[in-house]
Amino acid sequence: MSPAATACIPAIDCLDQPEQLRKILAPAAAALAQGELVAFPTETVYGLGASIQHPSAVESIFKVKGRPNDNPLIVHVADVASIEPLVSDFHPTARLLANAFMPGPLTLILPRSEIVPDCVTAGLDTVGVRVPEPLIARTLLKLAGVPVAAPSANLSGKPSPTTANHVYHDLAGHIPYIVDGGPCRVGLESTVLYLCDDQPRILRPGAITAAEILEVLDEYRIEYTAKNWRSVLRESDRFLPNLNEETVPTAPGMKYRHYAPEAKVEIIPEAEINRQKQALTERLILWLRACDPDDACALYGGIELIEVLDQFAERDLCQHLPVHEDRTDFTKPCVYTYDYGETRNSRAAAHHLFAALRSLDAKQPSIILAPALPFTDVGAAYMNRLFKAAGKEII
Ligand code: TXA
Numbered sequence: 475m476s477p478a479a480t481a482c483i484p485a486i487d488c489l490d491q492p493e494q495l496r497k498i499l500a501p502a503a504a505a506l507a508q509g510e511l512v513a514f515p516t517e518t519v520y521g522l523g524a525s526i527q528h529p530s531a532v533e534s535i536f537k538v539k540g541r542p543n544d545n546p547l548i549v550h551v552a553d554v555a556s557i558e559p560l561v562s563d564f565h566p567t568a569r570l571l572a573n574a575f576m577p578g579p580l581t582l583i584l585p586r587s588e589i590v591p592d593c594v595t596a597g598l599d600t601v602g603v604r605v606p607e608p609l610i611a612r613t614l615l616k617l618a619g620v621p622v623a624a625p626s627a628n629l630s631g632k633p634s635p636t637t638a639n640h641v642y643h644d645l646a647g648h649i650p651y652i653v654d655g656g657p658c659r660v661g662l663e664s665t666v667l668y669l670c671d672d673q674p675r676i677l678r679p680g681a682i683t684a685a686e687i688l689e690v691l692d693e694y695r696i697e698y699t700a701k702n703w704r705s706v707l708r709e710s711d712r713f714l715p716n717l718n719e720e721t722v723p724t725a726p727g728m729k730y731r732h733y734a735p736e737a738k739v740e741i742i743p744e745a746e747i748n749r750q751k752q753a754l755t756e757r758l759i760l761w762l763r764a765c766d767p768d769d770a771c772a773l774y775g776g777i778e779l780i781e782v783l784d785q786f787a788e789r790d791l792c793q794h795l796p797v798h799e800d801r802t803d804f805t806k807p808c809v810y811t812y813d814y815g816e817t818r819n820s821r822a823a824a825h826h827l828f829a830a831l832r833s834l835d836a837k838q839p840s841i842i843l844a845p846a847l848p849f850t851d852v853g854a855a856y857m858n859r860l861f862k863a864a865g866k867e868i869i
């Protein structure tokens with residue numbers, strides 16, 4: 475059953491008043507505990523939560539999102555101690571990493587316990603667990619008093635939501651509550667780390683990198699059971715999706731085209747900065763030659779790429795509009811831009827990517843161009859999402 479109206483709870487306004495925060499979150503927590511769906515903020519992206527004690531609520535997550543049901547959900551809890559009952563083997567390495575990075579943008583895949591139903595894990599004998607960072611999310615989880623399965627709160631295939639407005643756009647009328655916690659700090663989903671055998675590996679890169687994980691393990695002199703522990707983890711941090719539908723990946727979610735706007739997304743190859751500017755210039759010239767006068771193209775990039783575009787506008791080849799401005803002249807092709815405000819900074823590029831894909835797409839361009847960035851630091855996570863948005867198969 476779909477509730478007719480969706481209420482937005484402005485929890486962001488109560489951050490400094492714990493009592494007020496609990497009060498304002500109470501109806502959403504009660505709804506969760508009773509088996510209704512609630513969208514809530516995390517530091518990565520907004521999640522669409524359902525109590526794992528209500529399999530029918532979990533099943534309605536799949537319906538509301540249009541998500542294939544062979545794609546398992548991550549279970550969210552308020553603190554590390556609450557992971558215990560969900561897993562059958564909370565081994566010392568897992569415990570160490572949980573204590574080091576949680577609350578934070580890390581999901582651990584561990585052998586599941588009997589209390590986690592099949593509909594959450596898609597029948598797998600493992601479960602993803604995570605403790606989100608924001609006080610709002612942890613207060614909500616604590617008040618609800620149940621483990622909460624939550625995928626990103628977007629329609630399946632669309633960019634993940636990083637503001638309450640994005641959630642509203644996708645899910646209004648289908649869920650009773652959206653908890654507004656402001657824009658998400660990270661902007662990309664959590665790092666997913668598989669810890670169920672002797673080859674720990676990153677299934678989905680995120681803000682917590684292999685280097686950071688290895689640093690913690692080194693500090694505590696963890697003995698790795700597998701000889702190639704380090705190389706497996708390092709290598710998997712660079713993981714890029716193979717989007718071939720035939721393959722059966724370890725994280726089932728990896729096989730689907732994701733984050734895809736309506737417009738075609740094209741990646742400007744990574745290169746030394748001037749070569750990348752050159753590549754963008756050439757691509758824009760090609761587009762201008764082929765396009766109709768009323769066509770629009772969109773560019774997501776740092777300051778250096780926006781400068782390239784200014785030159786086109788100066789030569790009167792096209793209009794250059796920032797994404798928040800509306801087009802008035804349809805006699806000349808137009809390029810919308812979303813500037814993430816820095817030069818080749820993967821953290822900033824990652825933070826703004828999903829918001830940019832959404833707001834650029836709303837301008838209905840025929841194509842969105844975005845730069846590749848080096849695979850260092852959060853660059854691996856940025857490139858992973860960008861490749862998926864572009865629907866590319868990576869060899
Ligand atoms: O940051 C995040 O993780 C966000 C917020 C809301 O917490 N959640 C999120 O959920 O991104 P979702 O459902 O959009 O992505 C979960 C990913 C999928 O790729 C899924 O296949 C994988 O985690 N996953 C979940 N449980 C798994 C398991 N038991 N084994 C392997 N992969 C799993």
Ligand code: MG
Nearest residue numbers: 625626634663
């Ligand atoms: Mg998702």
